[in-house]
Amino acid sequence: DSGVTQTPKHLITATGQRVTLRCSPRSGDLSVYWYQQSLDQGLQFLIQYYNGEERAKGNILERFSAQQFPDLHSELNLSSLELGDSALYFCASSEGTTNEKLFFGSGTQLSVL
Amino acid sequence: GESVGLHLPTLSVQEGDNSIINCAYSNSASDYFIWYKQESGKGPQFIIDIRSNMDKRQGQRVTVLLNKTVKHLSLQIAATQPGDSAVYFCAERHNQGGKLIFGQGTELSVKP
Numbered sequence: 001d002s003g004v005t006q007t008p009k010h011l012i013t014a015t016g017q018r019v020t021l022r023c024s025p026r027s028g029d030l031s032v033y034w035y036q037q038s039l040d041q042g043l044q045f046l047i048q049y050y051n052g053e054e055r056a057k058g059n060i061l062e063r064f065s066a067q068q069f070p071d072l073h074s075e076l077n078l079s080s081l082e083l084g085d086s087a088l089y090f091c092a093s094s095e096g097t098t099n100e101k102l103f104f105g106s107g108t109q110l111s112v113l
Numbered sequence: 114g115e116s117v118g119l120h121l122p123t124l125s126v127q128e129g130d131n132s133i134i135n136c137a138y139s140n141s142a143s144d145y146f147i148w149y150k151q152e153s154g155k156g157p158q159f160i161i162d163i164r165s166n167m168d169k170r171q172g173q174r175v176t177v178l179l180n181k182t183v184k185h186l187s188l189q190i191a192a193t194q195p196g197d198s199a200v201y202f203c204a205e206r207h208n209q210g211g212k213l214i215f216g217q218g219t220e221l222s223v224k225p
Contacts, residue, residue, distance in 0.1 A: 002156065002158070002159075004156075006156075042202075042215055042216070042217045042218065043157070043202065043204075043215040044215075045212045045213065045214075048212070056212055058212055090156050090157070092156075092157075098206075099145075099206050099211065099212055099213050100145060100147075100162065100206070101147070101159060101162060102147075102159070102213065103159060104149075104156035104157045104158070105156050106154075106155055106156045107155075107156050
């Protein structure tokens with residue numbers, strides 16, 4: 001167990017809908033990262049937050065947004081969902097900001113029908 | 114046996130043999146590298162990491178080798194066990210604070 005908690009484990013929704021994925025980092029970790037994993041793209045970095053502030057952005061679509069709350073949990077919001085958004089979404093956390101030793105959660109499997 | 118990463122090839126080894134998983138990274142300025150193991154239905158699990166000022170680092174049954182001259186990283190697993198069956202990812206960090214870039218992974222299959 002990595003100590004990173006993600007909910008829900010599975011999510012099935014329809015095109016055009018909006019969903020929220022939730023992540024609780026390991027105790028003491030201030031950075032939260034979101035990654036998307038699909039069969040054809042591998043693990044793609046979406047966004048990083050550190051202590052409530054956006055730290056770095058990767059290949060995140062404008063339809064997607066995230067935030068980190070004062071208690072350090074994070075949410076990833078996916079809107080106007082398309083079939084191609086179906087993927088595994090992982091949250092990871094680390095102590096600092098330097099992208100070292102990320103610990104990953106079990107992921108949320110999103111299926112857009 | 115050995116295999117080249119980044120294209121999700123499959124490496125099949127016999128239980129008890131040593132495994133070598135290879136990874137060619139892209140950026141000569143990368144200063145930090147890390148290996149993850151991902152079992153089916155689970156998130157990536159940290160195995161071992163290494164900084165660019167080192168060329169070898171050992172953990173429990175695992176060794177990571179870094180060859181900066183040819184931009185090559187390898188993960189050696191000693192006495193491979195069925196529980197080692199998983200997809201292994203290497204990742205590089207382009208500089209301190211830069212994001213981790215993951216390779217496509219190598220699937221390791223251990224035959225009992």
